[in-house]
Amino acid sequence: MKNYEKYKVGYFVPPVPSCDWVKKDHITKAPRWCSVDLRDGNQALIVPMSLDEKLEMFQYLCKIGFKEIEVGFPAASETEFEFLRTLIDKDLVPDDVTLQVLTQSRKHIIEKTFNALIGAKHAVVHLYNSTSVAQRQQVFKASESEIIEIAREGARLIKEIAEQYPDTDFQFEYSPESFTGTEMEFARDICNEVIDIWEPTPEQKVIINLPATVEMSLPHVFASQIEYMSKNLHDRENVVLSLHPHNDRGTGVADAELGLLAGGDRIEGTLFGNGERTGNVDIVTIAMNMFTHGVDPKLNFSNMPEVVEAYEKATGMTVDPRHPYSGALVFAAFSGSHQDAIAKGMKWREAMDPTRWTVPYLPVDPHDVGREYDGDVIRINSQSGKGGVAYVIERDYGFVIPNPMRAEVGYMMKDISDKHHEELSTKEIFNYFSEEYINYFDPIDITDATFKHTSSTKSGASDSFSVDMRIDINGEIFNINSEGNGRLDAVSNGLNKTPYNFNYKFVTYSEHAISADSNSKAAAYVCIEDQLGNQFWGVGTHDDIILASVNALVSAVNRMNKKDHFVR
Numbered sequence: 001m002k003n004y005e006k007y008k009v010g011y012f013v014p015p016v017p018s019c020d021w022v023k024k025d026h027i028t029k030a031p032r033w034c035s036v037d038l039r040d041g042n043q044a045l046i047v048p049m050s051l052d053e054k055l056e057m058f059q060y061l062c063k064i065g066f067k068e069i070e071v072g073f074p075a076a077s078e079t080e081f082e083f084l085r086t087l088i089d090k091d092l093v094p095d096d097v098t099l100q101v102l103t104q105s106r107k108h109i110i111e112k113t114f115n116a117l118i119g120a121k122h123a124v125v126h127l128y129n130s131t132s133v134a135q136r137q138q139v140f141k142a143s144e145s146e147i148i149e150i151a152r153e154g155a156r157l158i159k160e161i162a163e164q165y166p167d168t169d170f171q172f173e174y175s176p177e178s179f180t181g182t183e184m185e186f187a188r189d190i191c192n193e194v195i196d197i198w199e200p201t202p203e204q205k206v207i208i209n210l211p212a213t214v215e216m217s218l219p220h221v222f223a224s225q226i227e228y229m230s231k232n233l234h235d236r237e238n239v240v241l242s243l244h245p246h247n248d249r250g251t252g253v254a255d256a257e258l259g260l261l262a263g264g265d266r267i268e269g270t271l272f273g274n275g276e277r278t279g280n281v282d283i284v285t286i287a288m289n290m291f292t293h294g295v296d297p298k299l300n301f302s303n304m305p306e307v308v309e310a311y312e313k314a315t316g317m318t319v320d321p322r323h324p325y326s327g328a329l330v331f332a333a334f335s336g337s338h339q340d341a342i343a344k345g346m347k348w349r350e351a352m353d354p355t356r357w358t359v360p361y362l363p364v365d366p367h368d369v370g371r372e373y374d375g376d377v378i379r380i381n382s383q384s385g386k387g388g389v390a391y392v393i394e395r396d397y398g399f400v401i402p403n404p405m406r407a408e409v410g411y412m413m414k415d416i417s418d419k420h421h422e423e424l425s426t427k428e429i430f431n432y433f434s435e436e437y438i439n440y441f442d443p444i445d446i447t448d449a450t451f452k453h454t455s456s457t458k459s460g461a462s463d464s465f466s467v468d469m470r471i472d473i474n475g476e477i478f479n480i481n482s483e484g485n486g487r488l489d490a491v492s493n494g495l496n497k498t499p500y501n502f503n504y505k506f507v508t509y510s511e512h513a514i515s516a517d518s519n520s521k522a523a524a525y526v527c528i529e530d531q532l533g534n535q536f537w538g539v540g541t542h543d544d545i546i547l548a549s550v551n552a553l554v555s556a557v558n559r560m561n562k563k564d565h566f567v568r
């Protein structure tokens with residue numbers, strides 16, 4: 001027998017499957033969110049949170065905007081019980097936040113749960129018992145009616161005890177735990193039995209929570225199960241249909257989203273999907289998925305690095321660098337074509353429509369989750385291209401590298417990164433760029449240059465310029481006067497008046513003012529070509545745009561010297 005042959009599907013499709021949810025293409029409003037970080041998340045930690053850690057996490061969950069928080073299983077431990085007492089006795093629960101607690105259907109546990117809640121303003125008492133075929137057969141060794149009786153007993157007791165505390169606004173919740181391994185008709189029946197005992201009203205609705213305690217099926221099957229339950233629950237209008245997906249198959253978010261389309265009103269989950277085994281469903285991802293469809297998720301993740309920090313501190317878990325919306329690398333584009341598209345997309349947005357976000361490869365504006373464009377988005381390594389390199393140099397240093405020069409600079413950075421086998425920071429990139437191209441005065445340095453405009457006023461006569469220059473070549477000084485039909489031409493002719501033989505022709509020239517912080521105000525770019533057709537770029541900077549262009553020419557000629565050594 002092959003190993004895989006010991007498995008078969010363990011879920012149940014509804015007797016009358018329907019898929020009306022398929023017709024809806026996105027979620028149009030935020031569900032009721034319930035954080036179960038402090039209960040389901042907490043029970044999955046190697047060392048559950050201390051009272052102080054729970055308090056800190058509770059306050060942070062309130063800050064994000066959760067209005068319903070399952071704070072624990074008060075009968076589980078002293079810390080759990082004390083935590084509730086502290087929240088209530090010290091009046092730490094905001095008026096608009098409802099505490100939720102979990103209990104098994106056992107008298108002493110239910111009683112202890114209510115004791116923990118004495119004095120609370122609002123509370124959800126959450127009752128569960130297992131309903132799946134496996135649990136009925138193997139754990140409870142009980143018939144369907146005996147399992148229903150466990151639920152009914154718990155529901156009756158909860159209702160009865162709650163009546164003794166009229167000052168607390170109680171809401172009741174029931175979960176057929178292991179719902180995904182339960183026959184749908186049985187799940188429907190047991191939930192309806194509980195609903196009938198609790199007799200919900202529009203003012204006092206009940207919550208029926210359908211957990212994918214273990215995620216067992218494709219997400220569309222889960223959605224069909226939710227749709228079936230939604231259509232077959234008693235008093236549906238007075239029932240809040242809650243979903244509680246886990247992530248065993250890695251599709252917890254899909255379960256939640258399709259489940260919402262299928263009739264779910266509420267989601268129980270955790271930050272970043274902490275929870276038993278592969279976790280509870282990740283509320284951050286569901287909320288941000290909604291956000292990127294233009295729907296207000298009613299939770300505030302605008303400072304995601306802070307959320308990550310708070311979560312990691314409280315749980316001791318880490319957020320993966322690839323975790324949707326929150327991982328350290330989720331906005332990083334290393335690859336050339338992605339960088340090129342992002343850089344162009346950012347510029348297009350600025351010029352065409354800053355109100356919308358459609359930048360390729362970035363499903364969300366990093367600023368909307370507290371991340372930066374600088375450093376977070378375009379990052380340079382050996383997979384990068386000219387567009388990305390030019391983008392970061394322009395963004396951080398204000399140098400607009402001309403299009404024909406970009407490939408050369410891009411390949412230079414790619415090679416450096418490849419050889420060093422590491423990412424390059426923008427600072428390193430600029431240093432390499434600067435060392436190689438900008439004001440490269442070895443061996444030629446023009447230490448003084450004074451221009452005169454010597455054009456004729458005769459019509460048809462072209463402009464001409466003369467320059468007096470002091471040229472230093474390897475320490476040898478030449479005082480030269482020369483002329484040309486432009487300033488650069490005059491300098492170039494002057495260079496050729498030295499005993500050296502500079503054989504090149506101009507290919508292109510461009511210049512711009514530098515907007516970013518810089519000691520210089522202007523940058524110029526010159527490309528020359530030697531006799532063999534090799535091209536050499538030089539970049540010059542100076543306060544004076546004319547001298548910037550002279551510096552660019554000298555840099556280009558000096559760079560040519562690296563290949564074609566000057567001869568006298």
Ligand SMILES: CC(=O)SCCNC(=O)CCNC(=O)[C@H](O)C(C)(C)COP(=O)(O)OP(=O)(O)OC[C@H]1O[C@@H](n2cnc3c(N)ncnc32)[C@H](O)[C@@H]1OP(=O)(O)O
Pocket residue numbers: 040043073075076077103104105106109128129130139140150177213
């Ligand atoms: C999917 C979920 O996340 S469900 C929530 C799970 N979370 C936790 O269990 C964390 C907190 N739990 C605890 O601290 C403990 O389990 C307690 C305090 C609740 C109970 O402790 P104990 O009674 O000592 O142990 P234990 O949990 O093993 O009890 C098992 C018994 O409870 C029964 N039981 C389990 N769940 C339920 C339930 N929901 N309703 C009624 N009985 C239940 C079992 O059938 C078993 O019965 P048996 O004694 O007749 O065999």
Ligand SMILES: CC(C)C(=O)C(=O)O
Pocket residue numbers: 040102128175177178209211212213214244246
């Ligand atoms: C208690 C229930 C809702 C639970 O956590 C689960 O089934 O996963």
Ligand SMILES: [Mg+2]
Pocket residue numbers: 040211213244246280
């Ligand atoms: Mg759970």
